[in-house]
Each structure stands twice: as structure tokens, then as C-alpha cells.
Amino acid sequence: ETGVTQSPTHLIKTRGQQVTLRCSSQSGHNTVSWYQQALGQGPQFIFQYYREEENGRGNFPPRFSGLQFPNYSSELNVNALELDDSALYLCASKLGTTNTGELFFGEGSRLTVL
Amino acid sequence: SQKIEQNSEALNIQEGKTATLTCNYTNYSPAYLQWYRQDPGRGPVFLLLIRENEKEKRKERLKVTFDTTLKQSLFHITASQPADSATYLCALMTTDSWGKLQFGAGTQVVVTP
Numbered sequence: 001e002t003g004v005t006q007s008p009t010h011l012i013k014t015r016g017q018q019v020t021l022r023c024s025s026q027s028g029h030n031t032v033s034w035y036q037q038a039l040g041q042g043p044q045f046i047f048q049y050y051r052e053e054e055n056g057r058g059n060f061p062p063r064f065s066g067l068q069f070p071n072y073s074s075e076l077n078v079n080a081l082e083l084d085d086s087a088l089y090l091c092a093s094k095l096g097t098t099n100t101g102e103l104f105f106g107e108g109s110r111l112t113v114l
Numbered sequence: 115s116q117k118i119e120q121n122s123e124a125l126n127i128q129e130g131k132t133a134t135l136t137c138n139y140t141n142y143s144p145a146y147l148q149w150y151r152q153d154p155g156r157g158p159v160f161l162l163l164i165r166e167n168e169k170e171k172r173k174e175r176l177k178v179t180f181d182t183t184l185k186q187s188l189f190h191i192t193a194s195q196p197a198d199s200a201t202y203l204c205a206l207m208t209t210d211s212w213g214k215l216q217f218g219a220g221t222q223v224v225v226t227p
Binding site for chain 1: 148159
């Protein structure tokens, strides 16, 4: 148990739709990052939030957006879904002051786009 | 281009033997390297972290080495057990991208009794 919870665990959408995934980080962790993991691949960094501000972004288009709330929980929004967006979406939290710290991952949200 | 390479073939090993996994990287200057374990359908779980100025780290039956000249990390599981069966991911973080972990694709380990 990492203390990071994600919802929903599974969901199915169709192309063009929008999706919101949610993450509750471990208590005391003020940094949240999101990763996309396609089948058979390693996780790919989408973006990171620290104290409600985005402070790092990977090679993902603007239709991938996020939010972090004052309680450090977070959302990942994906607009105009494409088939290639089908993946496991992972949320990870850590203490923002520890750049070298381990990430605590949730169990992920499995998104299928038809 | 930047690459992190791990053996794509599954490593099949007998219980009690040592499993050795390789992580090679190119065009990175990592500040540190981490290893994670991932079970099917689950999120990765942190195992070990090693810094660029460290050669070796140990934790129970796990050992990691880091050779910045060879641009390689080795991950060892000694006295392997069937419960060690999982996919093992290496991840790098560089000083110009704090917070952004770059992951390899992982190597699956299968330990048979």
C-alpha cells in the first residue's frame, strides 16, 4: 500500500470523448506526477504538479491537462480521445522538497478508447 | 537520441539462483537511477535508488550497481524466489529535469520452483 489512490480503476470511452482521472496522493506529499503506460512499455512522463502549479511536462499534446487542488489531490483530463490514448494512467506522489526521492505510485486507471 | 534499454526477453530462472538484469542508457547524464518492481495490472513499487557518485547499493537480497563510464546499471536478485516474479523497471532522473523520471520498458523475471 503506497497511500496513493486512483479512480476509476477501469473505464471505456469512444474516440473524441473526454475523460477525467483522479488521484489522491499520500498524506503530506505535495508533488504529484502523471504517467502514461502503454502495454509492454515503461511509464512515460506526462506532467508534474507542485503546490497547484505545473512545473514539468513531457512530450504530450495540450489536450492532456491537469489540476492539483489545495489538498494536493490531482486530476488528469484528456480531451478529444484517440485510440492511442488507450493505456494505464499512473499517478505518483512524493515530497516536493526531495528531488531524489522515490515515487509512490497508485494502482492506475486503465483507459480503453474504442 | 536518448534511450534507456532493458532486456526485452523475459528472464527465466530457477528458485535459489541469482537473477541479473541490465539497464543501459545513451545520451543521458543521470543524477541518479532507480529500480521499480511492477506486477501485472498494478503500479510500480520503488525498490532501490543509486546516485551517480555511488558504485553499489544493497537492500536485503537486492543489489544495484551503477557504472557511469559504461552507462549501465546492473540489478541483482540473489536467492531468487517465485514471489520475485514480476517486471523490473529502471528509471533515470537528470539534473535538468527534476521530477521527471525516464523509464525503460522493463524486464520480466519468472522464477520457477
